[in-house]
Amino acid sequence: MFMLRKVILAEPELCTGCKQCEMVCSFAHEGAYSPALSRIRLVKFEDKCLSVPVTCAYCERPVCEEVCPTGAMTTDPQKGKARVVEAKCIGCKECVSACPIGAVEIHPEKGVAFRCDLCEGDPACVKACPTGALKYVPISHAARDRRRSKVLGWSLMLLDPERRGA
Amino acid sequence: MITVRVRLGGGIAGIPHVETRDMRVEEGTRVQELLDTVLRDVTDEIDWSSVLVAVNGRRVGDRERSGWVLTDGDVLSIIRVMPGG
Amino acid sequence: MRTIAGDTLYVNLTEGRSWREPVDPDLVRSYLGGRGISARYLWDLLRPGVDPLGPDNPLIFGAGLLSGTAAPSSGRTTVTCRSPATGWYLKTSGGGHFGAEMKFAGYGHLVVLGRAEHPVYLWIDDDRVEIRDARHLWGKDVRETDLAVKRELGDEDIQVAVIGPAGENRVVFASVMFSVYNAAGRGGAGAVMGAKNLKAIAVRGSGVVRPAKPARFHEVALAARESLLADSGAAGLAMYGTSGSLNLVNEVRALASYNFQRSHLDDVYTITGQYLREKGYLKRTVACFGCVIGCHRYSEVQQGPFAGTYTGGPEYETFCALGSGCGTLDTEAVIKANELANILGMDTISAGSVIQWAMESYERGAITRADLDGRELRWGDTEAITDLLQKIARREGFGDVLADGVKRAAERVGGESYKWAVHAKGLEQSRVDTRSAKAYALAFAVNPRGADHLHTETFAEFGVSPEARALIAKITGDEKYANPYCNEKRAEIVRWHEDCYAVTDALGFCAFATTALYGITPAIMAEAFSAATGYDVSEEEIMLAGRRIVTLEKCFNVREGATREDDILPWRLMNEVNPDRPEPDAINSREELDRMLDEYYGLHGWSLETSWPTRDTLEHVGLPGVADELEKMGRIG
Numbered sequence: 012m013f014m015l016r017k018v019i020l021a022e023p024e025l026c027t028g029c030k031q032c033e034m035v036c037s038f039a040h041e042g043a044y045s046p047a048l049s050r051i052r053l054v055k056f057e058d059k060c061l062s063v064p065v066t067c068a069y070c071e072r073p074v075c076e077e078v079c080p081t082g083a084m085t086t087d088p089q090k091g092k093a094r095v096v097e098a099k100c101i102g103c104k105e106c107v108s109a110c111p112i113g114a115v116e117i118h119p120e121k122g123v124a125f126r127c128d129l130c131e132g133d134p135a136c137v138k139a140c141p142t143g144a145l146k147y148v149p150i151s152h153a154a155r156d157r158r159r160s161k162v163l164g165w166s167l168m169l170l171d172p173e174r175r176g177a
Numbered sequence: 178m179i180t181v182r183v184r185l186g187g188g189i190a191g192i193p194h195v196e197t198r199d200m201r202v203e204e205g206t207r208v209q210e211l212l213d214t215v216l217r218d219v220t221d222e223i224d225w226s227s228v229l230v231a232v233n234g235r236r237v238g239d240r241e242r243s244g245w246v247l248t249d250g251d252v253l254s255i256i257r258v259m260p261g262g
Numbered sequence: 263m264r265t266i267a268g269d270t271l272y273v274n275l276t277e278g279r280s281w282r283e284p285v286d287p288d289l290v291r292s293y294l295g296g297r298g299i300s301a302r303y304l305w306d307l308l309r310p311g312v313d314p315l316g317p318d319n320p321l322i323f324g325a326g327l328l329s330g331t332a333a334p335s336s337g338r339t340t341v342t343c344r345s346p347a348t349g350w351y352l353k354t355s356g357g358g359h360f361g362a363e364m365k366f367a368g369y370g371h372l373v374v375l376g377r378a379e380h381p382v383y384l385w386i387d388d389d390r391v392e393i394r395d396a397r398h399l400w401g402k403d404v405r406e407t408d409l410a411v412k413r414e415l416g417d418e419d420i421q422v423a424v425i426g427p428a429g430e431n432r433v434v435f436a437s438v439m440f441s442v443y444n445a446a447g448r449g450g451a452g453a454v455m456g457a458k459n460l461k462a463i464a465v466r467g468s469g470v471v472r473p474a475k476p477a478r479f480h481e482v483a484l485a486a487r488e489s490l491l492a493d494s495g496a497a498g499l500a501m502y503g504t505s506g507s508l509n510l511v512n513e514v515r516a517l518a519s520y521n522f523q524r525s526h527l528d529d530v531y532t533i534t535g536q537y538l539r540e541k542g543y544l545k546r547t548v549a550c551f552g553c554v555i556g557c558h559r560y561s562e563v564q565q566g567p568f569a570g571t572y573t574g575g576p577e578y579e580t581f582c583a584l585g586s587g588c589g590t591l592d593t594e595a596v597i598k599a600n601e602l603a604n605i606l607g608m609d610t611i612s613a614g615s616v617i618q619w620a621m622e623s624y625e626r627g628a629i630t631r632a633d634l635d636g637r638e639l640r641w642g643d644t645e646a647i648t649d650l651l652q653k654i655a656r657r658e659g660f661g662d663v664l665a666d667g668v669k670r671a672a673e674r675v676g677g678e679s680y681k682w683a684v685h686a687k688g689l690e691q692s693r694v695d696t697r698s699a700k701a702y703a704l705a706f707a708v709n710p711r712g713a714d715h716l717h718t719e720t721f722a723e724f725g726v727s728p729e730a731r732a733l734i735a736k737i738t739g740d741e742k743y744a745n746p747y748c749n750e751k752r753a754e755i756v757r758w759h760e761d762c763y764a765v766t767d768a769l770g771f772c773a774f775a776t777t778a779l780y781g782i783t784p785a786i787m788a789e790a791f792s793a794a795t796g797y798d799v800s801e802e803e804i805m806l807a808g809r810r811i812v813t814l815e816k817c818f819n820v821r822e823g824a825t826r827e828d829d830i831l832p833w834r835l836m837n838e839v840n841p842d843r844p845e846p847d848a849i850n851s852r853e854e855l856d857r858m859l860d861e862y863y864g865l866h867g868w869s870l871e872t873s874w875p876t877r878d879t880l881e882h883v884g885l886p887g888v889a890d891e892l893e894k895m896g897r898i899g
Contacts, residue, residue, distance in 0.1 A: 024546070027546070027547050027548055027549035027553075027556035028359075028548060028549055029549035029550070029551065029552060029553050029554065029556060030359070030362075030551055030552065031332065031334075031552060031554060034331060034332040034552065035332055037470075038332060038476070038480055041470070042472075042476050042477075043470040043471065043472040043476060044330055044331045044332060044470065044471040044472070045366060045468075045469060045470040045471065046366065047366070047467075047468040047469070047470075048470065053419075054419065055418070055419055056418070057408065057441050057442045057443075058405050058408065058409060058442055059560070059572065060442075060443070060545075060546050060548045060558075060560035060574060061546070119468065139332070141491070141549075141554035141555070141556065142547075142556065184513070186509075186529075186531075187509040187536070188536060193531060193536060193537075193540060194529050194531030195509070195528070195529045195530075195531060197528060197529075226494050226727065226728055227494070227495075227498065227726075227727075229509075229510055229513055229514075229726060231513055231514065233843070234513065234514045234515040234526070234698065234747075234843055235514075235745070235747060236514070236724070236725060236726070236745065238725075238741075254513045256509050256510070256513050257509070258507065258509055258510035258513070258726055259495065259498035259499065259501075259502050259506030259507050259509075259510070259535070259536075260495035260498060260499050260506070260507055260721065260726070260727065260774075260778050260779060261499060261502070261503070261504035261505060261506050261507025261508075261510075261535070261557075261578050261721075261778065262504060262507055262511075262578055262694075262715065262719060262721045262774075262778050
């Protein structure tokens with residue numbers, strides 16, 4: 012069922028910028044530690060101590076796959092996760108430009124595209140995140156949780172008698 | 178009767194800051210007894226591993242509390258504490 | 263294939279050139295990495311008696327050996343040189359992400375030599391190293407410089423180490439700032455950098471850090487993470503930061519207030535981490551590289567006279583140094599003062615310390631309005647604090663006197679003002695009243711860089727958590743020694759902490775993971791080191807390496823002329839009983855200090871008379887060459 016398909020959801024307000032996600036991701040895929048080889052990257056605004064995790068959003072109509080001239084950029088229909096067929100990838104970088112959030116890069120040694128593959132359904136970054144800023148949740152939950160946390164903020168404000176002008 | 182100054186807070190018993198009040202108690206009152214009195218109405222679960230109980234600044238370990246006799250003018254601290262430095 | 267230690271990058275600013283060398287594997291075996299290898303480099307490169315602000319004082323950046331891996335809380339970076347504040351050995355360390363980025367660029371150490379003719383900054387982009395003009399950056403504050411460099415180089419995700427106006431003006435407690443708000447704060451490394459005309463160091467690393475045994479290392483890293491998070495204090499430290507402990511320290515009458523005139527205040531709630539969170543000043547919690555705790559704070563003031571303030575912090579020391587120490591509990595004023603110290607690039611402990619000293623000097627009439635450029639300077643005057651911070655950074659007016667540190671300021675003002683200059687070896691004391699904390703007292707007296715805790719961090723002596731009590735019991739044989747008023751077994755406690763802390767720093771771990779929380783043990787560090795390097799090292803062996811590092815740092819001071827007389831505490835704490843704990847033992851008396859020093863030197867195998875390590879000790883710890891050199895100078899124990 013589509014709505015039960017899970018994605019990695021990032022909450023920047025909870026991100027401390029520790030980069031454990033980048034370390035375990037690069038290790039899981041490459042056997043060594045390197046942010047440049049991580050499929051999840053933090054975008055930082057250090058003067059505001061703000062850190063925003065960015066990884067593949069698992070678009071329903073992925074532009075990276077549409078623009079790929081060789082069919083290297085695929086989604087595994089069974090598992091619903093991305094797969095780059097390295098043998099077919101020519102490193103043309105169309106996917107890098109096409110991705111609206113910059114979640115695709117070219118591997119510096121292999122010269123092929125790489126992006127998040129959800130680690131066979133048990134994302135390492137989500138397990139490593141110490142604050143819960145990364146969650147692996149069904150799509151149907153993502154919006155629901157967001158609504159509730161937003162409404163909670165409002166409802167607390169409304170419940171405060173001073174605020175209501177009582 | 179003796180007077181003991183009680184300092185309570187740091188997040189324990191719903192007091193985020195530190196409240197100080199003087200209490201008159203029987204001579205011979207022990208730390209544990211006064212602790213029980215002060216916290217009698219506290220319903221929340223107390224995590225004792227993060228509570229500092231001290232007399233005049235000196236920590237009183239949980240095994241010492243039932244034997245430690247308070248004297249007039251003592252300051253008893255019951256404060257939730259955190260690591261740091 | 264590069265090892266986990268990375269190469270050492272040398273930059274000679276006088277000659278305008280750089281070169282790199284792989285790290286000698288023997289150095290890794292003997293000194294582990296980070297601070298340890300830096301200590302060896304400093305010993306070999308520095309001749310005694312060199313001007314700390316001259317071109318011959320090397321400035322050495324050391325990434326932790328394990329920085330740039332999944333090892334939890336392993337991103338600390340050290341800066342090593344001769345201190346312009348004290349003339350003694352200086353190791354200062356900072357958090358953030360600079361050291362990890364050095365590792366991804368392929369470097370474990372950066373040795374900066376000489377002095378540039380005009381302001382420059384370094385750009386280290388993997389293999390490419392450039393010395394770039396920084397004249398347009400000179401004068402800018404830390405935050406402005408960080409952003410300017412990032413924009414100039416076209417990448418806002420690089421790491422930059424920066425000095426502010428304080429470093430440019432050689433304020434002796436100027437800091438080097440990593441990731442904007444993380445200070446390698448103490449001892450004046452920022453002044454050394456400024457004296458070299460080095461405004462900033464920018465690093466970008468796209469490479470790989472690879473342990474010798476990757477699968478085993480990763481396994482150890484994950485286990486270390488669980489162990490750290492299982493410590494009973496972990497959640498509290500994450501929630502409230504280091505300033506969550508102010509209540510504790512206040513309650514045991516060790517909270518430095520009013521320039522150490524007071525050690526216990528009625529209610530310090532407004533300068534605690536709890537209050538920052540409760541009132542919404544805390545906007546985010548922040549972590550250094552790899553840290554699963556995230557104790558750093560990011561605070562904003564959105565209303566009131568300081569509206570618009572935003573900064574990393576405040577931490578424990580800052581809340582004391584620029585808060586209770588100066589006679590104020592005004593949260594917003596402290597956040598503002600912290601912001602200023604950060605962007606001007608100054609150590610908050612020393613800055614607060616000199617201001618408090620000045621406040622007391624004014625109170626006692628040792629200085630007058632005329633000295634203070636027509637101003638008054640009363641306790642709690644937050645406007646005066648912010649004003650003085652600016653003046654110190656720019657060496658304007660009375661700020662110029664304070665910018666030389668409290669020891670020299672007291673010498674200049676003269677009279678009895680030395681009595682309330684709370685420093686030892688020329689370094690302003692950390693904000694713990696050692697009359698109520700006797701392990702800290704010994705630790706502060708023997709620390710090679712001066713009166714502070716960041717060589718040992720004997721927080722365990724408060725005995726507040728089960729882990730702390732267990733550690734004290736392990737070291738001394740009995741939990742009862744987890745009592746800060748007790749002056750027995752302090753030498754054993756300090757020694758264990760020295761060794762553990764040296765290993766911690768060398769590997770890049772945070773001291774809060776090994777000596778304030780205890781989840782990362784020496785045994786875990788030994789396993790991590792073994793898997794990272796391929797050398798099979800036991801807990802005993804790694805603690806011996808820690809001992810070696812500590813001994814070498816002591817020898818550095820011995821070579822510069824230090825004796826037992828330099829291992830001392832501030833006058834006030836040795837001569838005045840703690841007024842908030844009026845008991846006969848609430849003083850760091852000469853007799854007590856002498857007894858603790860005798861025990862400490864005895865335990866270390868150093869001469870009781872001079873404090874100098876003996877030949878036997880030096881050979882036992884693996885420093886025979888150092889023994890030879892000191893013997894030739896007649897400075898062997």
